[in-house]
Amino acid sequence: MQTPAAAPVEKVIVTYKARTAEATSNDAARSDTSAKAQETGEKLSFERRLAGGAALVDLGAGAEDKKDLAEVMAAFRADSSVAAVEPDIRAYPLAVTPNDTDYAKQWDLFEATGGMNVPAAWDKTTGGGVTVAVIDTGASAHSDLTANTIGGYDFISSPADARDGNGRDADPRDEGDWNDFDAECDPDSEAGPSSWHGTHVAGTISAATNNGKGVAGIAHGAKVQHVRVLGKCGGSSADIADAITWASGGSVPGVPANPNPAKVLNLSLGGASSTCPSVYRIAIDGAVARGATVVVAAGNSNADTAGFTPANCANVISVASTSREGNRSYYSNFGTAVDVSAPGGETRRSTDTPGTVTTPQNGIWSTLNSGLTTPSAENYKPYQGTSMAAPHIAGLAALLKSAKSSLTPAQIESAIKSNARPLxxxxxxxxxxxIADAAKTVAAVTGGSTGGGTVFSNAADVTITDNATVTSPITVTGRSGAAPAALKVDVDIKHSYRGDLVVDLLAPDGTAYRLKNAGSGDSAANVLASYTVNASSETANGTWKLRVRDAASGDTGYIDSWSLTF
Structure with a gap:
């Protein structure tokens, strides 16, 4: 948004030189202000001492034009006891409320109770430079998506399921996933219209924003790449695994290389399985190794996510759904396999008129198509599901990757989880x-200030060698007084045997706070954790260090990144 015209300056900030009476005594500063008032003829008054030690001086009624301000500042500057004087200028929020006509319906983006605090993140990033692959039903034409859509691929290998008369091709258009009759696909399936599911998912991630129509996308500066895997009767794990590989820049036999590999993959799909199939595991691990963050819907069976795949696979961000009131949606899967939650909506249907939604305002509004079977006119409608929750996290992942391109998938996942708020x-x-908090998470990775505090971080790699001790410093400035009683320490250490490692936080005075002990039975890799330290006896400002000691031989690694939240 355009910054408003400068408001009249009503106060000035005077910084006195160290060891002068005015620098430490309010009475002396007040007396000096009175002297300057007599000198300039203005009604100056000492208002208060600022945290940094400067004096805030009110110019008084009448001293509102540039000439008066210049005279007052000149008087202070001419005083040998004054180090600096500057106007107390105003700042304004830079985020703009989008003019998209349905934005007011998008409670999931901005409402304090159930929303994800997205608009405040747009001050820092809108996702520019990042491609998000929507591995789904494909794309139906929609003017609110056209500008942010790049070429994708159709991975449905069965012409009958694809409904396009051929197998795999470079056209990811959604031909419809309707069922003609009950049990057409399996004994429990029901006849129903096309969902245009991939189009709805894409709108949440990257619908054009501030264009005077429709809805706003979470990462509206990003591009969406439709990778079609779901058609009539769903999609096969073989096709989906190949799509994951291709979307992330991997090689698939018989398919041209992806010219625009995605750094975020959204999979709002799944099926029942007590384990993660190896075909998924290999594809997902490969995608993550290529730097792609994989986001998966937890499932809509009101059951433990551990029984549904690919939500139960390792190396993914598994997303549960929450309602407008901030509850777990009644249909959402749950359990230890869930990483984070996001708005997925919770609507109710009429018992008198089948198919009629009685609370559309509580769903997730996004782009859609009005066709019952084949594509027709574009429109907008509310859906609910973990399929709607997942693209909220995919959009956030795109914001993070855009704000800090060096972030790894593990760091993105850690940042999202570390900055989420309780339901x-x-x-x-x-x-x-x-529930994920977009603004807080973006601020955390960019070192900004959030409602949860100011984050100081160090992402420089420090090699950890056998039987050696290394440190990584963070210099904290601008924090007066003591450190917090709940100082948050986020650690990302890459190591092939984390049981070898002893990890400490060192305060500026050298006091050590143990974060992790070595453990001979802990053979897992990596330390990706968030610790809380009572550092209230320490001065906040100064150089803090993360100290890592490798207490055994045979395995090595490095400090990838770490941060302190004050």
Missing amino acids: PGVCSGGCGAG
């Missing part, structure tokens, strides 16, 4: 780290 409502069974 304000009820969650039975486990909803991961809580």
